[in-house]
Amino acid sequence: xxxxxxxxxxxxxxxxxxxxxxxxxxxxxxxxxxxxxxxxxxxxxxxxxxxxxxxxxxxxxxxxxxxxxxxxxxxxxxxxxxxxxxxxxxxxxxxxxxxxxxxxxxxxxxxxxxxxxxxxxxxxxxxxxxxxxxxxxxxxxxxx
Amino acid sequence: xxxxxxxxxxxxxxxxxxxxxxxxxxxxxxxxxxxxxxxxxxxxxxxxxxxxxxxxxxxxxxxxxxxxxxxxxxxxxxxxxxxxxxxxxxxxxxxxxxxxxxxxxxxxxxxxxxxxxxxxxxxxxxxxxxxxxxxxxxxxxxxx
Amino acid sequence: xxxxxxxxxxxxxxxxxxxxxxxxxxxxxxxxxxxxxxxxxxxxxxxxxxxxxxxxxxxxxxxxxxxxxxxxxxxxxxxxxxxxxxxxxxxxxxxxxxxxxxxxxxxxxxxxxxxxxxxxxxxxxxxxxxxxxxxxxxxxxxxx
Amino acid sequence: xxxxxxxxxxxxxxxxxxxxxxxxxxxxxxxxxxxxxxxxxxxxxxxxxxxxxxxxxxxxxxxxxxxxxxxxxxxxxxxxxxxxxxxxxxxxxxxxxxxxxxxxxxxxxxxxxxxxxxxxxxxxxxxxxxxxxxxxxxxxxxxx
Numbered sequence: 001x002x003x004x005x006x007x008x009x010x011x012x013x014x015x016x017x018x019x020x021x022x023x024x025x026x027x028x029x030x031x032x033x034x035x036x037x038x039x040x041x042x043x044x045x046x047x048x049x050x051x052x053x054x055x056x057x058x059x060x061x062x063x064x065x066x067x068x069x070x071x072x073x074x075x076x077x078x079x080x081x082x083x084x085x086x087x088x089x090x091x092x093x094x095x096x097x098x099x100x101x102x103x104x105x106x107x108x109x110x111x112x113x114x115x116x117x118x119x120x121x122x123x124x125x126x127x128x129x130x131x132x133x134x135x136x137x138x139x140x141x142x143x144x
Numbered sequence: 145x146x147x148x149x150x151x152x153x154x155x156x157x158x159x160x161x162x163x164x165x166x167x168x169x170x171x172x173x174x175x176x177x178x179x180x181x182x183x184x185x186x187x188x189x190x191x192x193x194x195x196x197x198x199x200x201x202x203x204x205x206x207x208x209x210x211x212x213x214x215x216x217x218x219x220x221x222x223x224x225x226x227x228x229x230x231x232x233x234x235x236x237x238x239x240x241x242x243x244x245x246x247x248x249x250x251x252x253x254x255x256x257x258x259x260x261x262x263x264x265x266x267x268x269x270x271x272x273x274x275x276x277x278x279x280x281x282x283x284x285x286x287x288x
Numbered sequence: 289x290x291x292x293x294x295x296x297x298x299x300x301x302x303x304x305x306x307x308x309x310x311x312x313x314x315x316x317x318x319x320x321x322x323x324x325x326x327x328x329x330x331x332x333x334x335x336x337x338x339x340x341x342x343x344x345x346x347x348x349x350x351x352x353x354x355x356x357x358x359x360x361x362x363x364x365x366x367x368x369x370x371x372x373x374x375x376x377x378x379x380x381x382x383x384x385x386x387x388x389x390x391x392x393x394x395x396x397x398x399x400x401x402x403x404x405x406x407x408x409x410x411x412x413x414x415x416x417x418x419x420x421x422x423x424x425x426x427x428x429x430x431x432x
Numbered sequence: 433x434x435x436x437x438x439x440x441x442x443x444x445x446x447x448x449x450x451x452x453x454x455x456x457x458x459x460x461x462x463x464x465x466x467x468x469x470x471x472x473x474x475x476x477x478x479x480x481x482x483x484x485x486x487x488x489x490x491x492x493x494x495x496x497x498x499x500x501x502x503x504x505x506x507x508x509x510x511x512x513x514x515x516x517x518x519x520x521x522x523x524x525x526x527x528x529x530x531x532x533x534x535x536x537x538x539x540x541x542x543x544x545x546x547x548x549x550x551x552x553x554x555x556x557x558x559x560x561x562x563x564x565x566x567x568x569x570x571x572x573x574x575x576x
Contacts, residue, residue, distance in 0.1 A: 009191060042189075043188060051499060052499035053471075053500040054500070076519060086513075093525070094526050121517075147436070230387070234377050326484070330477075334472070
């Protein structure tokens with residue numbers, strides 16, 4: 001029997017809160033998706049003005065980061081012609097995202113979910129995804 | 145040029161809040177999706193324990209209700225073998241939902257979005273979708 | 289070698305013109321799709337206020353009528369549980385439509401394309417599809 | 433509540449008219465798609481001889497330009513191996529197009545839709561898309 005640690009909705013909302021605060025600071029309305037360790041959506045927010053395409057892209061970034069347990073920008077670095085990982089960006093029906101902005105969410109060494117951000121540049125998306133994780137970690141530390 | 149009214153994130157979150165309260169009352173953890181008038185996701189919440197399949201079903205119910213401007217249970221009533229609308233449930237790549245639980249959201253006579261609920265029975269899903277709309281309307285009336 | 293007769297854009301636009309006139313008369317803004325004998329789109333019009341879902345449904349109705357050379361309402365009549373054709377509505381990835389509103393377009397006994405209408409009731413959609421064909425036929429007779 | 437500006441069918445037809453004139457001048461029968469600000473189709477024209485594949489490609493270019501508010505050739509420039517945006521061309525189920533020929537349509541600073549052209553070289557497609565926008569702008573200026 002396996003026992004799985006999974007993000008709760010409450011913790012997922014902390015990820016969104018942190019990402020949204022950072023998106024507001026940099027002035028880019030973002031699509032923010034959080035999924036559990038199986039890649040199933042927990043919560044999603046499209047800030048007013050977030051791009052239509054980004055609703056799907058944010059979900060796919062979160063899905064990739066959680067389900068493959070790897071940041072999408074790490075896949076990006078590996079997905080270069082000539083490298084044996086090249087082509088990974090078209091796998092899983094195209095859902096595997098190699099665009100920066102998806103991060104796995106780890107708690108006590110376990111990957112319990114993923115966060116994906118889209119609407120800005122990849123750097124902006126990565127920045128907001130990290131802000132979500134930082135905000136979650138701060139809240140968890142304050143509780144312990 | 146056309147001028148369109150669209151749900152804001154703030155109003156969408158009121159829909160979720162109302163649906164979530166009702167879901168908690170009846171003890172069924174729901175997936176709750178809210179989309180804009182074109183069917184693009186605005187916000188999504190899977191309460192702890194909400195079904196995996198329902199993440200997609202809630203979205204498709206909200207999409208149908210907003211983009212076709214009709215409650216999914218109304219399509220259900222029309223989608224009976226022998227009726228000329230039969231088969232509508234497999235349209236739009238299967239995204240058009242005829243399962244109760246999707247309602248269009250109207251403000252001042254304009255359909256500005258849709259709400260879709262899934263994880264319970266269709267009756268429970270419809271109940272929670274209506275609770276979301278009631279909660280939104282109460283908040284709007286209190287403001288005016 | 290085969291020689292195929294195919295709707296030209298000019299004739300396709302006559303189909304749209306006739307359907308649009310009828311839609312205006314009955315006060316229902318329609319999505320109107322015309323495809324060639326292979327089911328490939330020739331022209332599409334979403335009247336202001338036409339439903340979002342109907343953009344896809346109109347195309348699938350036109351596709352079905354042309355590519356299967358049968359009106360969608362004829363498939364509807366056959367698609368009843370217990371009948372051997374039941375289930376046809378989920379074929380071709382769900383693109384085969386059994387909802388009234390798709391008609392094959394025949395000229396001199398050859399099926400050269402199809403027209404599909406969506407946004408109203410199936411009866412309204414069928415009415416406007418027929419109006420498109422009547423308008424095309426009138427124009428062709430006036431020329432001959 | 434948000435208030436959104438959206439292309440009307442009448443303005444969309446001006447885009448098609450301008451693109452079609454330019455396509456005729458350069459002797460390339462084009463597929464021409466116009467969508468609204470959410471990426472929903474408004475109108476489509478396949479000139480006699482337009483490519484079958486291009487019916488879908490034109491739509492995806494218009495969808496991308498409107499829904500992501502960026503010209504497809506700009507995505508093309510960013511989608512280079514080693515760049516963090518690489519892989520974007522397979523996102524949204526492959527619908528996000530990085531092939532030149534899709535342009536957002538802006539009126540008074542608002543992106544109200546998109547135009548996508550396909551059947552020629554990317555340069556020809558871009559040329560005709562721009563011709564559509566120029567034609568629309570000329571018509572709007574003549575009215576004001």
